[in-house]
Amino acid sequence: MNILLTGGTGYIGSHTAATLVAAGHRVILYDNLCNSQASVADRLQTITGHALPLVVGDIRDTALLSKTLTTHQIEAVIHFAGLKAVGDSVKDPVTYFDNNVGGTISLLQAMKAVGIKTLVFSSSATVYGVPHYLPYDEKHPTGAINPYGRSKLHVEELLSDLAHADAGWRIACLRYFNPVGAHDSGLIGEDPSGIPNNLMPYVARVASKALPQLTIFGSDYDTPDGTGVRDYVHVMDLAEGHLAALISLSKGDSPIRYTNLGTGIGISVLQLVDAFQRASGQTVPHILAARRPGDLPAYYADVAKAKAELGWTAKRTLEDMCESTWHFQVTSRHANK
Ligand code: NAD
Numbered sequence: 001m002n003i004l005l006t007g008g009t010g011y012i013g014s015h016t017a018a019t020l021v022a023a024g025h026r027v028i029l030y031d032n033l034c035n036s037q038a039s040v041a042d043r044l045q046t047i048t049g050h051a052l053p054l055v056v057g058d059i060r061d062t063a064l065l066s067k068t069l070t071t072h073q074i075e076a077v078i079h080f081a082g083l084k085a086v087g088d089s090v091k092d093p094v095t096y097f098d099n100n101v102g103g104t105i106s107l108l109q110a111m112k113a114v115g116i117k118t119l120v121f122s123s124s125a126t127v128y129g130v131p132h133y134l135p136y137d138e139k140h141p142t143g144a145i146n147p148y149g150r151s152k153l154h155v156e157e158l159l160s161d162l163a164h165a166d167a168g169w170r171i172a173c174l175r176y177f178n179p180v181g182a183h184d185s186g187l188i189g190e191d192p193s194g195i196p197n198n199l200m201p202y203v204a205r206v207a208s209k210a211l212p213q214l215t216i217f218g219s220d221y222d223t224p225d226g227t228g229v230r231d232y233v234h235v236m237d238l239a240e241g242h243l244a245a246l247i248s249l250s251k252g253d254s255p256i257r258y259t260n261l262g263t264g265i266g267i268s269v270l271q272l273v274d275a276f277q278r279a280s281g282q283t284v285p286h287i288l289a290a291r292r293p294g295d296l297p298a299y300y301a302d303v304a305k306a307k308a309e310l311g312w313t314a315k316r317t318l319e320d321m322c323e324s325t326w327h328f329q330v331t332s333r334h335a336n337k
């Protein structure tokens with residue numbers, strides 16, 4: 001299949017590209033490089049042995065998207081492109097809605113114009129908001145608590161309306177939990193510029209001594225050790241989840257589906273720090289501090305639907321997540337010297 005990956009040079013897009021090419025698909029990357037680098041395409045060539053075309057463009061450029069869809073005879077789109085920093089979305093909601101919602105509208109217009117109706121959308125567990133119960137299953141009420149989450153929810157609602165208007169569409173909304181880890185090659189991974197917001201890249205930089213210590217946000221939550229609990233899922237498992245979603249869309253007769261992609265296991269900040277120290281052989285100095293505003297104490301996925309409908313289950317362990325993150329941290333540090 002010829003598959004367009006918007007946001008294809010980003011963290012999850014690049015790992016999914018590697019998995020799709022290994023499964024025999026032809027992948028075209030489309031990215032405006034606002035949060036990634038063109039060199040990712042070269043690294044993917046080293047990993048896969050195939051040159052992956054990269055179109056540098058914005059998803060809000062509907063004409064360029066339509067041309068790309070036609071030129072490369074695209075049959076399905078996986079839509080990763082988007083902005084994802086919750087704090088920035090609070091400060092600048094207009095930019096977030098323009099990029100995430102406006103960008104998706106532009107993509108759908110381009111797909112409609114050329115008659116492509118197969119779409120996998122990068123949604124997020126943040127659409128659920130404050131837990132009414134745990135684990136979150138897909139029937140849990142939605143209620144995002146920040147502009148980033150609401151931008152994802154708006155897109156899900158738009159896609160739902162579209163699927164009801166035209167039953168010819170095949171849409172998978174994949175609600176990711178906390179993606180971490182890196183490709184075994186150490187050539188691609190999560191490499192945020194500046195100080196990382198997310199736990200795993202922050203821990204990796206402390207372990208490599210690029211940052212002095214980790215600040216643990218909150219140690220008085222109602223969780224087993226008082227620190228926040230999340231469902232960390234290996235990015236290569238997530239990548240395989242996209243392949244499974246595409247296969248299931250081609251077989252299914254439902255125009256739209258919503259599926260959690262997580263492990264179903266809640267891990268605390270202290271558990272993750274401990275696992276990382278063991279995997280890396282490094283110490284991760286840390287201090288306990290106040291809660292981060294807007295953080296939820298704990299959430300994790302019910303993964304039964306992913307298993308039943310996609311035949312997909314996360315296979316990799318917390319140890320695998322930490323080891324691959326550390327391998328990427330060490331490899332990328334040498335590559336950048
Ligand atoms: P990322 O920032 O690494 O990748 C996103 C890519 O999209 C980047 O390469 C960026 O340059 C590109 N992009 C952004 N706006 C664009 C635009 N207007 N036109 C073209 N390209 C554009 O992020 P990621 O972690 O790979 O996330 C991919 C998707 O998954 C995002 O939509 C994100 O919201 C969603 N998601 C991520 C997480 C997570 O924790 N990483 C969790 C849930 C959902």
Ligand code: UDP
Binds near residue numbers: 217
């Ligand atoms: N966290 C932390 N210190 C950091 C970054 C994150 O203690 O420097 C905690 C955060 O409070 C949460 C967990 O780690 O309990 C996961 O945070 P992350 O930002 O990675 O994911 P999210 O909160 O978006 O699920």
